[in-house]
Amino acid sequence: MATASFQVEMGKGEVADGSDWWVWLHDERNRQRGWVSGDVPENGPGFWKFYRKDLKLAKDLGCNAFRMSLDWSRIFPNSTRDVRVEVHRDLYGNIEKVWVDIRAMRELGKMVDKTAVRRYRSILTECRRRGLEPMVTLYHWPIPLYLHDPVATRDGVAPEGKRGWLDECILVEFAKYCSYIAYAFGDLVDLWATINEVKIVSDHGFLDGGEFPPGMNDFETFILAMRHLSMAHGLAYEQVKRWDRVSASSLGSSSVGIVAVLHYHEPSDPSNEADIKATLFNDYLFNEWSLNAVFRGDFDMNVDGVVEGDEQLPWLVKGCDWIGINYYMRRRVKYTPKSGDPRFNYSFEPAVDSSDIGFDTYPEGLRWVCDWAYSRYRRPLYVTENGIADAADSMRVRYIEGHLKELQKAIELDEVPIHGYFHWSLIDNLEWSSGYKVRFGLCSVDPVTKRRKPKASAEVFKRIAEANSLL
Numbered sequence: 331m332a333t334a335s336f337q338v339e340m341g342k343g344e345v346a347d348g349s350d351w352w353v354w355l356h357d358e359r360n361r362q363r364g365w366v367s368g369d370v371p372e373n374g375p376g377f378w379k380f381y382r383k384d385l386k387l388a389k390d391l392g393c394n395a396f397r398m399s400l401d402w403s404r405i406f407p408n409s410t411r412d413v414r415v416e417v418h419r420d421l422y423g424n425i426e427k428v429w430v431d432i433r434a435m436r437e438l439g440k441m442v443d444k445t446a447v448r449r450y451r452s453i454l455t456e457c458r459r460r461g462l463e464p465m466v467t468l469y470h471w472p473i474p475l476y477l478h479d480p481v482a483t484r485d486g487v488a489p490e491g492k493r494g495w496l497d498e499c500i501l502v503e504f505a506k507y508c509s510y511i512a513y514a515f516g517d518l519v520d521l522w523a524t525i526n527e528v529k530i531v532s533d534h535g536f537l538d539g540g541e542f543p544p545g546m547n548d549f550e551t552f553i554l555a556m557r558h559l560s561m562a563h564g565l566a567y568e569q570v571k572r573w574d575r576v577s578a579s580s581l582g583s584s585s586v587g588i589v590a591v592l593h594y595h596e597p598s599d600p601s602n603e604a605d606i607k608a609t610l611f612n613d614y615l616f617n618e619w620s621l622n623a624v625f626r627g628d629f630d631m632n633v634d635g636v637v638e639g640d641e642q643l644p645w646l647v648k649g650c651d652w653i654g655i656n657y658y659m660r661r662r663v664k665y666t667p668k669s670g671d672p673r674f675n676y677s678f679e680p681a682v683d684s685s686d687i688g689f690d691t692y693p694e695g696l697r698w699v700c701d702w703a704y705s706r707y708r709r710p711l712y713v714t715e716n717g718i719a720d721a722a723d724s725m726r727v728r729y730i731e732g733h734l735k736e737l738q739k740a741i742e743l744d745e746v747p748i749h750g751y752f753h754w755s756l757i758d759n760l761e762w763s764s765g766y767k768v769r770f771g772l773c774s775v776d777p778v779t780k781r782r783k784p785k786a787s788a789e790v791f792k793r794i795a796e797a798n799s800l801l
């Protein structure tokens with residue numbers, strides 16, 4: 331089962347108001363522009379308080395693993411910038427390595443919010459007690475406000491150091507945060523995911539202007555964000571390997587991967603050259619670019635498909651033990667002339683089999699993306715998210731069964747090493763800017779009492795999970 335901290339934690343008293351996402355969702359101008367729904371995290375399901383019940387629920391639904399993330403701004407509510415660490419740079423001035431020594435670790439230990447650390451330790455201990463292997467995502471989107479003022483960045487007035495993924499300094503602070511997390515939770519966690527979806531953070535935040543902080547619309551900044559996020563993976567990988575030396579399971583002390591959202595792209599008209607070209611561009615930019623960066627050190631900054639000179643930085647490749655795949659949909663790409671950069675002369679056809687938010691349900695795509703990722707990068711895979719926005723719960727059973735059948739084909743027929751499947755999600759939760767009306771949960775949550783109630787689809791999921799088989 332998969333969750334993310336910001337989407338589920340708040341809702342019963344305890345708020346965490348120190349992140350860019352908190353500010354973004356409360357910003358009046360964002361509301362007026364319709365960029366955010368008006369729903370706020372403090373009305374969430376309250377996992378922070380009800381985690382014991384939720385982990386029991388996950389276990390009762392037949393799960394043996396639980397994906398969750400940590401809220402960076404809860405752990406370090408105040409800036410860590412004054413903690414001195416060694417930063418090594420390559421010939422071009424890129425940050426190549428961040429060395430956190432024992433003295434720095436002690437300082438970080440003094441700055442940490444002990445209550446937050448205690449609570450996360452209780453959650454992870456409870457996971458283990460219930461036989462749920464935790465997979466912990468280090469970055470599932472909220473950034474502490476001291477590193478990202480999303481409104482000032484949106485308005486073009488943020489000083490350097492407060493522009494989130496556009497500023498290089500976030501890499502150093504992220505490395506410190508990751509080192510501390512690995513040190514403080516390594517005895518409970520072996521499965522680590524570094525970054526959740528480089529593509530969505532960069533695309534929705536810097537190219538699509540609106541839904542995600544900082545709501546920009548600029549190709550250069552989009553690529554810069556992709557580059558920094560890809561570098562952040564490498565730095566996190568190194569910190570976790572160095573600071574988590576304790577095994578909590580048979581997986582070894584630390585197995586560290588990145589989570590990529592992969593879409594199945596298809597030309598609207600397979601015989602139309604322009605549709606095919608637009609499809610290949612989408613595949614390259616959204617599915618491939620950041621994985622090429624992580625596995626090969628390719629930073630194709632002008633996105634021309636040629637990687638040369640200072641675009642090739644193989645020494646920034648630190649490793650990646652597995653790839654997490656978030657698969658939701660197919661996109662049928664149609665050549666559509668527009669003003670501006672001709673590479674963006676495309677649109678997506680309306681969904682054939684639409685979820686509540688217009689995602690085109692296409693189970694065959696899951697097998698395809700798994701085959702593609704494995705054949706290209708040769709790493710074991712986890713399906714780290716797969717699920718459907720379906721408030722009526724009328725499509726979910728078909729969705730789950732359809733996707734698991736395709737996954738089975740990838741495993742049995744194509745021999746792809748797929749080590750696990752995490753469904754998105756356990757309970758209805760805060761779907762970022764779209765709010766609570768978008769319902770991905772196997773269980774509903776009463777907005778007042780916060781009571782969880784398994785939906786009909788949860789029963790089907792449970793049967794499959796417990797049998798570990800579709801039959």
Ligand code: BGC
Binds near residue numbers: 530591656762
């Ligand atoms: C994200 C989740 C989100 C889900 C459904 C994924 O891209 O990781 O946080 O809720 O999609 O839209």
